[in-house]
Amino acid sequence: MPLPRTRLRALVVALTALAITTSGATAAHAAPSKEELKKQIDKASDKLEDVTEAYNKMRLDLKKTKADAVKLSASLKPAQAALVQATSKMQTIATTSYITGRVGPMTILLSGDQDSVLQRMSYLDQISKANQQDIDTYTDTTQTFTDRQAALKTTEKKQGLQVQELSAQKTKIKKDLDKLLDMRETAFGSPTESSGSYTGEIPNIPGSAGKAVTYAFGAVGKPYGFGDAGPNSYDCSGLTLASWAAAGKSLPHNAAAQYSATARISKADLQPGDLVFYRSLGHVALYVGGGMIIDAPSAGRDVLHRSINIMTPYGYGRVK
Numbered sequence: 001m002p003l004p005r006t007r008l009r010a011l012v013v014a015l016t017a018l019a020i021t022t023s024g025a026t027a028a029h030a031a032p033s034k035e036e037l038k039k040q041i042d043k044a045s046d047k048l049e050d051v052t053e054a055y056n057k058m059r060l061d062l063k064k065t066k067a068d069a070v071k072l073s074a075s076l077k078p079a080q081a082a083l084v085q086a087t088s089k090m091q092t093i094a095t096t097s098y099i100t101g102r103v104g105p106m107t108i109l110l111s112g113d114q115d116s117v118l119q120r121m122s123y124l125d126q127i128s129k130a131n132q133q134d135i136d137t138y139t140d141t142t143q144t145f146t147d148r149q150a151a152l153k154t155t156e157k158k159q160g161l162q163v164q165e166l167s168a169q170k171t172k173i174k175k176d177l178d179k180l181l182d183m184r185e186t187a188f189g190s191p192t193e194s195s196g197s198y199t200g201e202i203p204n205i206p207g208s209a210g211k212a213v214t215y216a217f218g219a220v221g222k223p224y225g226f227g228d229a230g231p232n233s234y235d236c237s238g239l240t241l242a243s244w245a246a247a248g249k250s251l252p253h254n255a256a257a258q259y260s261a262t263a264r265i266s267k268a269d270l271q272p273g274d275l276v277f278y279r280s281l282g283h284v285a286l287y288v289g290g291g292m293i294i295d296a297p298s299a300g301r302d303v304l305h306r307s308i309n310i311m312t313p314y315g316y317g318r319v320k
Helices: 005-027 034-100 105-109 114-188 207-219 236-245 255-261
Strands: 262-265 275-278 283-289 292-295 304-307 313-319
Touching: 034 114, 034 236, 034 255, 207 236, 207 283, 207 292, 207 313, 236 255, 236 283, 236 292, 255 262, 255 275, 255 283, 255 313
Parallel strands: none
Antiparallel strands: 262 313, 275 283, 275 313, 283 292, 292 304
């Protein structure tokens, strides 16, 4: 039996309302909790730091490539001068051979007395050896110049690609940084958090390690800055670099490179000034004694004085 028109209309309205309500419930997603958002921030921070350290390594590689190019370019001038000299000698040999013609041993043997023949044979042998030496020098010098010229072109090309890669990484870092700061603002009400400078007592540590540790304490509360090594902001490897630079020691601006540049030690042997590495060489901190480190954590956070147990350490290094 067909439904009356009024009841049918009411049923359609009810079903439509139900469909809209159900659809809206499906489409709507609950906002992530503060704890979930914090996990997302930590993950994004680690990812950003990985890219930052890759950026730092690329800057080191580019610096070395530029130095190689300078050396190669400098070596081309003497190599080219030697080539000009060797070429001149080869031209003289060729001209002399053309004018005098080839003088065979039989011609000399048939002229003059025996002593004269022996002297001439000896002279011919000396000329032959001298020419051969000039020929060998010319060949080696030409090869050296050609090799260095080719190496310089390859190095310059490599340098150009590295500059492009650096630019791409920098662009990516800036985009990731904007996203991270937006996430922090959503979670904490501010894109950055300030921890304040260190006001406690700085341990009295002798030697160069003491200078590095004192510098690090002075950096506590300063902001994180990707690719920065102070004095106003730091990334993780930039802070350890600057701390040890204050003690007169040079470290590369990259956590993995600092691991390679330091001597391996165990946790039991840790002393203030030693480096502590985390996240498969994705992060580095300065050990300051008492189970504490100072590090530049991540974008949006200041340099901190905190426990060594922020995560499981990857390894430890002593500055040589």
